[in-house]
Amino acid sequence: MSDVKLKYSQEDLEEFKVIIQKKIARSQEDLDLLKAAYKNDADNGTDDTSPSFKSFDEGSEVMNKEANVQLAIRQEKFIRDLNNALLRIENGTYGVCRVTGKLIQKERLRLVPHATLSIEAKRKQ
Structure with a gap:
């Protein structure tokens, strides 16, 4: 019988869980900032500028909102x-790993905790 581990210990899983929960909290804060940025309909005070500058400003604002929506x-x-x-x-x-069935390296999971593929399987893609 092989000595290959088929799953991580409870201690390892707790470590990964903490990493993931921290990333979720940070990511949610970032998402809230992005949503606030693209939902911001406040006037930027371009009423007193010439029409050509105002149209550039509005075009830029639309592009920024679209970029924020994508993010x-x-x-x-x-x-x-x-x-x-x-x-x-x-x-x-x-x-x-959902392709090989082997454990994904701990180092990879610490960096990319949502990974479902080992480096080996990722390279074959």
Whole structure:
């Protein structure tokens, strides 16, 4: 029989859980800032500028809002992926590569705690 571990210890899982919860909290703060930025409809005081400058300013504002919306969508996906990682911890499948079935390296999970692929499987993609 092989000595390959098929899942992480409870102690390891607790460490990963703390890392994930911290990332979720930070990511949620970032998401809230992004949402506030693109929902901000406050007038920037361009009423006294020439029409050409006002149109540049409005165009720039629209582009900034669109960029913030895109960032917010990515942030929401990241938070969802982190929450899914917490679910995998609860159901005992966390840290197992979905392609190879082997444990994902701890170093990778510390950096990318929502990873579902080992480096080996990721390289084959």
